[in-house]
Amino acid sequence: MTQVQANFVFRALADPTRRAIFEELTRHGERTVHALTGYAGVSQPAVSKHLTILKRARLVRHRREGRETHYCAQPDALAPMVKWLDEYGAFWRERFDRLESLLQRMES
Amino acid sequence: MNQQTSSTLVIERVFPHSQQKLWRALTESKLLAEWLLSNDFESAVGREFQFRAQPVPNWSGLIDCKVLVVEPMQRLSYTWSSMGLETVVNWTLTPAEGGTHLRMEQSGFASDQDRAYKGAKYGWQNFLNALEQVLAKLD
Numbered sequence: 001m002t003q004v005q006a007n008f009v010f011r012a013l014a015d016p017t018r019r020a021i022f023e024e025l026t027r028h029g030e031r032t033v034h035a036l037t038g039y040a041g042v043s044q045p046a047v048s049k050h051l052t053i054l055k056r057a058r059l060v061r062h063r064r065e066g067r068e069t070h071y072c073a074q075p076d077a078l079a080p081m082v083k084w085l086d087e088y089g090a091f092w093r094e095r096f097d098r099l100e101s102l103l104q105r106m107e108s
Numbered sequence: 109m110n111q112q113t114s115s116t117l118v119i120e121r122v123f124p125h126s127q128q129k130l131w132r133a134l135t136e137s138k139l140l141a142e143w144l145l146s147n148d149f150e151s152a153v154g155r156e157f158q159f160r161a162q163p164v165p166n167w168s169g170l171i172d173c174k175v176l177v178v179e180p181m182q183r184l185s186y187t188w189s190s191m192g193l194e195t196v197v198n199w200t201l202t203p204a205e206g207g208t209h210l211r212m213e214q215s216g217f218a219s220d221q222d223r224a225y226k227g228a229k230y231g232w233q234n235f236l237n238a239l240e241q242v243l244a245k246l247d
Contacts, residue, residue, distance in 0.1 A: 014194075085117055092119045092212055098143035099210075102133055103125045 005080040012057035013081075017042060018050045022059055025073035032068045117214040124207040127181045134184055134199055145171070151178045159188075173197075188214065 013019050017040055024039055025031055033051065037044045051071060054060040058077040062069050123130060133139045135151040145159040155175040163169035170190065177185035177198075184199040198213040 088117055088214060089119070092117065092214070095144055096119060096121050096210075096212075099133060100121075100123060102139065102143045103123055103129060106125075106129060106133070106139070 006084040008057040009059065009077060009081045010084075012053050012059055015050070015053075017046075018054055021047070021050055022054060022073060025060060025071060026075055030070045030072045032070055034068065036071065117212075119212045120209065122204045122207050122209050127201050127203060127208045130201055130208050130210060131181045131184075134201075135178075149173075149175075151175065151184070153178055157186075 013022065021036055021040055024036065031039075033044060033047055036051075037047045040047055040050075051060060051062070055062065059074055060071050061074050062071045064070075133143065135149070137147055137149045140147055140149055145161050147159045148157045149155075149159075150157065153175050157173050157175070159171040159173060161169040161171065167190075172189045173186045175184075175186045176196070177183055182201055186197055188195045188197045196215045198211075198215070200211040200213070202209045202211075
């Protein structure tokens with residue numbers, strides 16, 4: 001299981017403000033912290049903190065230009081989450097098969 | 109891409125058995141252990157229990173759970189946490205032609221983690237719908 005990387009991604013996206021920021025970045029490409037602050041409707045330190053968590057999950061990447069830091073989305077980082085869902089899908093389907101055979105064995 | 113584009117995993121099947129029988133398989137600890145995982149489940153809201161899977165390197169195999177909803181014969185819901193990953197497993201049973209329709213829904217996040225942010229606009233589902241296209245490009 002790719003639990004560890006998936007964890008970072010899940011945790012990063014568990015917060016609605018971070019989801020909104022990430023969504024904004026996937027939709028509109030690069031954004032400055034300043035622009036994101038206006039969009040998210042929370043303080044700049046709060047936005048910076050959210051961006052740090054998104055960065056740790058590798059969901060965003062940044063570059064500095066003068067005084068401004070520009071952020072953009074890295075949607076490829078969603079791959080561990082997709083993989084996690086795939087693995088759990090296989091797990092449950094196999095369990096459903098076992099449930100089916102158990103039900104056959106049970107008395108009604 | 110199909111179900112994997114959503115953070116909510118859905119598995120459904122119609123079993124040619126009664127709702128009552130399915131409910132037993134879902135809620136009697138011994139029966140549950142036969143098809144899912146060994147456990148100390150009890151169908152009481154608030155009950156904390158564990159599923160125990162085969163440990164593998166870097167994973168204890170323990171899944172911490174808490175019962176959220178018990179509606180006999182119809183709905184059962186519990187949290188499913190492992191390695192800091194909090195999910196919710198929802199079971200729904202409905203009568204179907206020739207048996208019972210069973211739906212398992214595992215959501216990536218507990219809905220109570222979804223604090224209000226700009227109303228419901230950025231609900232998890234909306235977010236994923238918006239990302240559908242992005243994800244489609246991953247392959």
